[in-house]
Amino acid sequence: MENVLFCWIFFTLGWTLTDGSEMEQDFMWHLRKIPRVVSERTFRLTSPTFKADTKMVLDRVCGIECQKELPAPSLSDLEDFLSYETVFENGTRTLTRVKVQDVVLEPTQNITTKGALVRRRRQVYGTDSRFSILDKRFLTNFPFNTAVKLSTGCSGILISPSHVLTAAHCVHDGKDYIKGSKKLRVGLLKMRNKGGGKKRRGSKRSRREANGGDKREGTKVNLERDKAGRRRRKESGRGQRVAEGKPSFQWTRVKNTHIPKGWARGGRGEAALDYDYALLELKRPHKKKYMELGISPTIKKLPGGMIHFSGFDRDRADQLVYRFCSVSDESNDLLYQYCDAESGSTGSGVYLRLKEPDKKNWKRKIIAVYSGHQWVDVHGVQKDYNVAVRITPLKYAQICLWIHGDNANCTYG
Numbered sequence: 303m304e305n306v307l308f309c310w311i312f313f314t315l316g317w318t319l320t321d322g323s324e325m326e327q328d329f330m331w332h333l334r335k336i337p338r339v340v341s342e343r344t345f346r347l348t349s350p351t352f353k354a355d356t357k358m359v360l361d362r363v364c365g366i367e368c369q370k371e372l373p374a375p376s377l378s379d380l381e382d383f384l385s386y387e388t389v390f391e392n393g394t395r396t397l398t399r400v401k402v403q404d405v406v407l408e409p410t411q412n413i414t415t416k417g418a419l420v421r422r423r424r425q426v427y428g429t430d431s432r433f434s435i436l437d438k439r440f441l442t443n444f445p446f447n448t449a450v451k452l453s454t455g456c457s458g459i460l461i462s463p464s465h466v467l468t469a470a471h472c473v474h475d476g477k478d479y480i481k482g483s484k485k486l487r488v489g490l491l492k493m494r495n496k497g498g499g500k501k502r503r504g505s506k507r508s509r510r511e512a513n514g515g516d517k518r519e520g521t522k523v524n525l526e527r528d529k530a531g532r533r534r535r536k537e538s539g540r541g542q543r544v545a546e547g548k549p550s551f552q553w554t555r556v557k558n559t560h561i562p563k564g565w566a567r568g569g570r571g572e573a574a575l576d577y578d579y580a581l582l583e584l585k586r587p588h589k590k591k592y593m594e595l596g597i598s599p600t601i602k603k604l605p606g607g608m609i610h611f612s613g614f615d616r617d618r619a620d621q622l623v624y625r626f627c628s629v630s631d632e633s634n635d636l637l638y639q640y641c642d643a644e645s646g647s648t649g650s651g652v653y654l655r656l657k658e659p660d661k662k663n664w665k666r667k668i669i670a671v672y673s674g675h676q677w678v679d680v681h682g683v684q685k686d687y688n689v690a691v692r693i694t695p696l697k698y699a700q701i702c703l704w705i706h707g708d709n710a711n712c713t714y715g
Contacts, residue, residue, distance in 0.1 A: 329605045330657045331596060331665060333714045337405035339384055339699040340709055347387070347395040352484040354475040356454065374407060383564030383577060384700050390558045391585070393484055397563070400703075405696065434621040441549055441622060442491060444591045445653065445666050449612045449622055451489040451551060452649065454482050457613030458582065459651030459668060460490075460592035462705050466556075466582040467595075468649035469673050469691075470565040473580055477567075486559065489551030490588055491622070549622060555585040560704045576635035578691050579671045581704045593653060595701060596667030597715055598637070598692035601629050604654060609639065609690070611672050613647030623647065630687070635694060637670055638678070638687040648674035652690045669693050 375383070381402050389395045440446050448460045456472035466488055473483040564577030601607055612624040623643075631638040637652070652670035657663070670690035677686050693701070695715065702712035 329603065330659055331667065332659060334597065334695070335404075335713065336597070336695040336699045336702075336715045338403040338709050338712070339696065339703050340401045340403060341703065342399045342401050344396050344398045347397050349393045350389060350395055350479040350484075352393075352479045352481060354478040354480045356471075356475070356480050377402060377405070377407065380405070380696065383562060383574070384696060385563040386700070386704070387561050387563065387566045388558050389479060389483075389561075391555065400700075402696065433624045434618055436621070445593060446612055446622060446624065447491050447590055448593045449491070449614070449650065451614045451620075453485075453487040453489070453553070454480060455616070455646055456649035457647050457672075458488065458649045460588065460590060461581075461595060461651070461668060461701075462592055463587040463589070464584050465705050466584065467651055467668065467671060467701070468580055468582060469671055470561050470578045470580040471673070472649045473559055473582075474561055474566055476565060483559070486556040486582065487553045488556060488582060488584060489553050490590065492550045492552050549620065554588070557583045557585045559583075562700065575673060575676065575689065576691065578673045579697070579701075581701055593651060594665075594667050595693055595698055595715065596654070596656075596669050597695055597698055598669040599654075601632050604629060605656070609637065609641070609652050609654065609670070611641070611643075611647070611650040611652045611690075613643070613650035613672065615644040616646035617644045632692075635692055637690040637692055639690070641672075641688050643672065643674070643688055645674065648672055 381400055384402065385397065385399045387395060387397055450458045450460060450466055452458055452468060452472055454472050456468055458466040458468035458472075461467045473479060473486065560581040560583075562577045562579070564574050565579075567574075607628040608626050609629055610624070610626040612622055614620060615623045625641050625643060627639055627641040629637050629639045643650075650672040651668040652672055653666045653668050655664050655666045658665050670692045673689045673691050675686060676689045677684050678689070691697075698715045699709065699712050702715065703709050706712065
């Protein structure tokens with residue numbers, strides 16, 4: 303049953319139902335030229351105190367109706383919001399000012415779905431539709447192995463051999479860095495147990511050498527019994543871990559953290575949910591398959607209107623939890639939905655599976671960062687949603703700059 307479920311999830315969402323008939327849609331990743339975000343000057347700042355409390359819900363969020371009334375940001379506004387702080391492992395901090403080039407400023411356009419139902423304040427809506435990933439065949443393979451756990455209690459996703467994308471509020475409350483973020487660590491799902499095959503092979507060779515290469519029947523039987531016993535103990539331990547659904551982690555220190563100034567405003571106004579994302583550079587690169595960034599399409603261009611993400615929800619005792627759901631509403635920078643998710647899953651990478659241009663294969667890319675449960679102004683009333691921050695062309699350019707150190711590889715996305 304589990305295999306059938308996952309086959310349906312991952313291989314049929316390229317299709318959608320229209321007027322009761324099944325038809326293939328043109329759901330593709332289309333490369334587009336993106337604006338350029340260029341580092342201009344870097345300044346040293348005073349070291350943060352790392353005393354802020356983790357703040358999952360903002361005091362006030364400018365929702366869809368509110369955003370409609372706001373003027374489109376000017377070029378100088380965008381450059382201010384996309385300038386960024388970097389905090390290093392030793393606690394020092396810098397501010398980098400940027401210039402934005404080749405951007406076309408357009409009026410604010412928000413697409414809304416009228417008549418959305420008012421929901422009670424909760425993160426699981428009605429029937430819990432989340433799936434705990436317990437089978438190692440899924441847990442340690444793409445795309446689930448791209449999910450990571452932060453030592454501050456959030457989730458994140460691998461987007462390069464050395465970088466993790468997460469939510470800004472997982473490390474910063476908008477004014478200061480939170481407790482525990484000074485010695486921030488990232489937990490990667492382990493592919494195999496410590497002391498794996500190499501140690502066992504070495505032990506077997508040593509035993510043969512100790513017996514002088516003796517091939518007598520009694521020696522052979524003893525070795526086989528010993529080997530069988532080890533195998534039974536190993537399989538028993540593995541089965542128990544899978545049954546419990548508790549993955550093991552390889553913890554890695556974070557070398558530095560980048561946060562957009564649109565979020566880290568240092569007390570000069572409320573942190574903006576539109577910029578609730580951060581990039582962590584790992585001290586040691588990993589060898590896992592990671593997920594690439596993509597530009598967030600509109601709801602109409604989502605297969606079935608659905609999004610997917612996996613994280614470590616706190617109510618599931620370190621299990622990796624996967625969910626998929628439809629998007630209810632959107633603004634230029636946010637996706638509003640009712641994906642079932644509890645605290646701990648914030649910072650997860652929201653992804654889609656679309657066709658690559660001129661190819662038959664499908665590819666998953668990250669198009670948003672899950673920010674969590676928020677109250678927002680919608681059609682004149684306060685409503686609660688689970689919100690994700692979209693990867694816009696400008697944010698794609700900024701994150702690409704953070705990864706590569708320059709914009710040479712950030713022309714198209």
